[in-house]
Amino acid sequence: MSNPRRSQPPAPPEARANALAELLDEKRLIPAGFLDAVATNAEHEWSPRNGARVVARAWVDPEYRKRLLADATTACAELGYAGPQGEYMVALEDTPALHNVIVCTQCSCTAWPVLGLPPDWYKSPEYRARVVREPRRVLHEMGLDLPKSVSIRVWDTTAETRYMVLPLRPAGTEDWSEEQLAETVTREAMIGIALVSVVTSRE
């Protein structure tokens, strides 16, 4: 095995990825259209917009909220969201006294069907190392200052459960439609590094 600390730098990752693809293609191991179909799914089907619709539905429909908290896999499937890395999903309910944050310290496991492929900051060694050890400081640095009265629960995705946070519904949105509410829900809020915030007409 080659050692990257040899004096010679490795070939650029682009050249390495292309070399592997060309070799597998020469060996006829790539079904026609396979690679593009997988990547296109990742870009368009697995999206935090899906999770945002789940959250908005839970905010407007108390019965759906109960189902989501009891069995998120089935509740997400009701809206059509299921698939790889979503085989067993659990929704984590924020309350005025408890804030949830998700991480995967050992790799970067994420609920693809409702959160999409994770962003770079979620996959960074900085986030993975620090958020389990000093969550309040990490959240502060990322722009979220929680009152001292709010406890923090960090969820490390070490097995097959895939989590999403059900954030608090922002004040002043009582008469908003489900569609309007879904527009306000970000991936960051469903991972737990941000709250859902809105500008209401009274402000």
Added chain:
Amino acid sequence: MDGIHDLGGMGGFGPIEVERDEPVFHEPWERLAFALNILGITAIGAYNADEYRHAVERMDPAHYLAASYYERVLTGAATLLVEKRIVTHHELESGAGGLFPLAQPVAENPTADLKPQTQARFKVGDRVVVRNVFPAGHTRAPRYVRGKRGVVLHIAPAFSFPDGSAHGLSARSEHTYHVEFPARELWADSAGNDESVVVDLWDSYLEAR
């Protein structure tokens, strides 16, 4: 394996940089690397997701930290395709026109002696301690919880036991538990009183206390 991948709680890391409106893939080769790994797991069926995670864990630590996420994906996939004799390292380096670093080999005795647990031994509210074992191969009990005491919050369905399936051992499924550890149990008085960490742990990682 107490590798560089097991980052939880490690010190020395700086601020987390968030990119606004980040695309799913930054470069066409990242898109390709992601799809090639899915190809290796599904269409070719050369390896499973646990073997893949372990291949990434076996990367040289300096390479692991310097590599972007999709370079790690690419290195893990290429390592396994070489180990499974689908391609050769020489072919990869010829094609790339330069060095193609792969991960280190699997340890000789990768698994710890953890008795299979076919029935769920614990229930919600049970007080448990994480076994203090040090497998040389793949495991999903992060080092920061070993020997630590927690409480079961939730029982998840039985899933394939990763310490075995990453090393081609016979199929074995066990329930996993969401176990809550007070931050002070993990990090002593450096942690806040009002913080906790929940870790999802297979049955045989745990003992009653």
